[in-house]
Amino acid sequence: MTDTSKHSTDDEAVERVLANADRRTEARVFGAAQALQDAATAGYGSGDGDQWDLEDRHALRRVQGLSTELEDVTEVEYRQLRLENVVLVGVYPQGAQEDAENSLRELAALAETAGAVVLDGVLQRRPHPDAATYIGRGKAQELKDIVAATGADTVIADTELAPSQRRALEDVVKVKVIDRTTVILDIFSQHAKSREGKAQVELAQLEYLLPRLRGWGESMSRQAGGQVGAGGAGMGSRGPGETKIELDRRRIRTKMALLRKQIRDFAPGREAKRAERKRNTIPSVAIAGYTNAGKSSLLNALTSAGVLVENALFATLDATVRRSETADGRVYTLTDTVGFVRNLPHQLVEAFRSTLEEVGDADVVLHVVDGSHPDPAGQLQTVRDVMGDVGVRDMPEIVVFNKADLIDDDERLVLRGLEPKAHFVSSRSGEGIAELRAAIEEALPTPAVEVTAVIPYDRGDLVAAIHETGMLLSVDHREDGTAVHARVSERLAAELAEFATAD
Incomplete structure (x- = not known):
């Protein structure tokens, strides 16, 4: 291939990635493309409950009397002044152009979530990233010209750069160079709220920083x-x-050892809560999936939990557990977990292993996929790979294609071919929610012991326990008590043994 045709191919790749780009505007070049929802469809509805956390996250409070310049600047202008202007760069081998473009769009959405404005993005085709500067010395000089022309102050590479690569590229382009992992860690540090979440993020950041x-x-x-x-x-x-x-x-290293000890110290409390649920034989359902697939929205639609919903990547970092009931009165829990993303930094997988254990201890995994995403198969595979890394690959799984209101009939046929037994739901419109509830109830494990008993009327607590944790097959109110035929846990069966009857 001649140099001219090679440059032409690279230019075509850039054109496709930057279909709507205007380098000098503040337009969100990639974010609106596909990694984030369109603003018109991204709002939360009545099923999401109160969103105080979201309002608090978006609040911008001004402290009077501290400014030394720019007296007349508005809050929106001030926010814009604080945003970093970034240029994205990626490398892809022959035949992987579409994947590279999707990955760069996702990186743009990550950068926006972290608080940056994406001005431009370039892709280079080469068999392997350059060992010295990631994109090669010549392309690094071209990138320097793009940075100068756009006025960018940061370059983000769509990979995890080696320390030497970052330094060499920084020396050429003369602005700050960071990588995909740094952006993800930054988002996590902004969104972590609980003490455990903050400790996990700090540990991951220090593990990343140490060799750099x-x-x-x-x-x-x-x-x-x-x-x-x-x-x-x-x-x-x-x-x-x-x-x-x-x-x-x-x-x-001293700080990392302290953080690991803190995270270990959180484990007994979390395990005690899980043990209590197991002791009471309360089944659990874990909601897992790609970041921004709509897991929190789905939890709110199923339970009206009021969990924070935001059209951003990694809006949820702390596991949220909510109580729900089946149609026949059985209680079970739904757990919202941290989302996954392609090339999720291994430091985060390790740091958030305790959070991901919630998935491993569940009876059923609700695997949520953004049906409107350009690469749903990639989302499915990424989530299953990460779940495999933490040892929960063989869990009972219900695949859910969320955002069904954004999927046309042709796309549904393609998705149905991908996962024939999947459910199509829309947290926004309510489509498919009732059918999904029924599927969850059917997938929940049934209590192990079948009992027949006549319970005295002064032991209504046992009847209530059957309703809450067991499966009531029949009930009859007699003169001497309540006759029940039910399936219950071994623990409850032992309590009912003195009232058991032969029939």
Whole structure:
């Protein structure tokens, strides 16, 4: 292939990625494309309950009397002044152009969620990323020109860069260079609310930072020792020899050990709650899926839980457990979990392992997929891969294609071919919610022991326990008590044993 035709192919890729781009505007170039919903369809409805957390997250409070300049700036203008202007860059091999474009759109949505304005994005086709500068020295010079032309102050690479790659690329383009992992970690640090969530995010950030510490000048060089003639600095320079960067590494390792201990200390309380649910034989359903697939909206539609709903990636970081009931009165729990994303940093998978354990301990996994996304098969595979990493691959699974109000009939046929038994629901319009509830009830495990008993009227607590945790097959009010035929847990069957009857 000639250089001219190669450049032409790269230009066509960029044109496709930047279909609606206007470099000098604040238009959200990629975010509205596909990774985030269109603003007209992204609002939450009455089924989402009160959204105080969302209002608090979006609140912008001004403290009077602190400004030293820009006295007349509005709050919206001030917010815009604080946004970073970014250019995205990605590398893809032969035949992977569509995947690369989807990944770059997703990176744009991640950048917007983190608080940046995407000005431009470029893709380069090459068999392997350049070991030195990720995109090669020549392309790095072209990227420098794009950064200068757009006025960007940050470059984001659509991968996890090696420390040497980031430094080399930064030296060429002359602005800050970060990678996809950094953006995801930044979003997590903004959205974490609970003590455990904050500790998990900080641990992941420190694990990422440790090999990437960088220093300049004498403050980072080893203190000299030995004789002047042998390269030392002579008298007054000999000391313990620990450099500033070594001190930083030691402090980071100490802090990481402390955070790991904190996260371990949270485990007994979480396990106690799970043990209590198991003791009372309350079945659990975990809602898992790709980020921004609509998991929190679906939880609200099923339970009116009031869980925060936002058209952003990783809006939910802390597991939320809500109580629900089947049509016959059995109680079960629904757990909203953190979303997944392609190339999810392994530091986060490890740090959030305790949160993901909620999925592993569930009786049923509700696997939510954004049906309107351009790559639903990729979403399905990504989530299943991460679930496999934490050892929950073989769970009973109900696949749900959410946002059905945005899917036309042809797309439904394609999705049906992908997952024949999947349910189509819309948290916004309510389509398919009743059918999904019925499917969840059918998938829940049935109590193990079948009993027949006549319960005295002064033991109404046992009848209530059967309604709450068992499956009542028949009931008859007799003169000597309530005759029940039911399936119950072994624990409840032991309590009912003294009232058991033969028939």
